[in-house]
Amino acid sequence: MVDEQVSSPAPRPQRARPGTDPYDNIEPLITELAAVHADDPHREVLRQRVIERCLPLAENIARKFSGRGENFDDLLQIARVGLVQTIDRFDPAFGASFLSFAVPTIMGEVRRHFRDHTWALRVPRRLKEIQQAIGPATEELAQRLGRIPRAREIAEEIGADLTEVTQALIARNAYQTAPLDPSPSGGDDSPTTSVLDTYGADEPSYRTVEDYLAVEPLIAALPEQQRQVLIMRFFKSMSQAQIAEQLGCSQMNVSRILSKTLNTLREQALRD
Incomplete structure (x- = not known):
């Protein structure tokens, strides 16, 4: 079963010419890997071959999550770990295609990384999950309504309680904290004002x-x-x-x- 459902369109590699895509004929290769016994020395060679063929998929998914405050190399590493886990767990006997299983599974692994390891302050897991669903839901509603959706509309869209959605929106402030005394900036136009500079002077x-x-x-x-x-x-x-x-x-x-x-x-x- 898939770990987490995809809340936004799955990233798909661009197909250039038939026979050149790394995913061409991946299903027979996956089926061959599943049929090889775990003790067979040929299995590791075949497994490495499948992993190398699917590495662009992990990179494509990692790029989808870039620009959210995490280093791309870290996201790529997480996506590759999810890819390896997907290859080891996939069972072609269930009848589903490999990509239909791999894409949401790898994306779920990256989402769990954001949920569990990238918050500056402790936030309840339920609010983290809702906060992750708010982004795609907001984009979908904005296109549908032609305006920024209200919290109540977002709650109805993702099937959550209005209070939880409101708390999740507030919890966004806990994702990244601003340093009280930032290090000097290298650029002339970049602000170097610290949080302490925005406070009033001491009252004598x-x-x-x-x-x-x-x-x-x-x-x-x-x-x-x-x-x-x-x-x-x-x-x-x-x-x-x-x-x-x-x-x-x-x-x-x-x-x-x-x-x-x-x-x-x-x-x-x-x-x-």
């Missing part, structure tokens, strides 16, 4: 708020006179002379109270 008042929250309980625990002097000096912006006049004491006394209070707060804050 945040530090003030943090400091206030840290000392607030310490100020509340001060003796009444020390707390009163501190509030008048730093919260009401009164001078030491004005504080002394209001309290009926000398300015020197106010200065000593402030010095003692600030030292106490500093020691307690650093200790905590």
